Amino acid sequence: MTQAAFLDQPPESATLTDYDRAHMKLYLRLLDAATDGAAWQEAVSVLFGIDPDQNPERARHIHDSHLARARWMTEHGYRLLAHERPKS
Numbered sequence: 001m002t003q004a005a006f007l008d009q010p011p012e013s014a015t016l017t018d019y020d021r022a023h024m025k026l027y028l029r030l031l032d033a034a035t036d037g038a039a040w041q042e043a044v045s046v047l048f049g050i051d052p053d054q055n056p057e058r059a060r061h062i063h064d065s066h067l068a069r070a071r072w073m074t075e076h077g078y079r080l081l082a083h084e085r086p087k088s
Helices: 020-022 024-034 040-048 056-082
Strands: none
Touching: 020 024, 020 056, 024 040, 024 056, 040 056
16 A cells, blocks of 8 residues: 555544545454554554654554544444445
């Protein structure tokens, strides 16, 4: 994944966003990494292509904000996704 493919923080919304839909795979990979006990530094390096040693505050923010949104998807967003009509 390239740096241009994501924002520093996903949009905050009580509904699904186009950003959520576009980053579903990223969210799942973040959740898997967290479940597997991967260090956030490794996850941000692999999934976002960011060197956490160069800008640790930004790297941590990107990781944590996207992981929080991924967790929101598991608690709320999936219901909204399940009720969406397929596009023709």
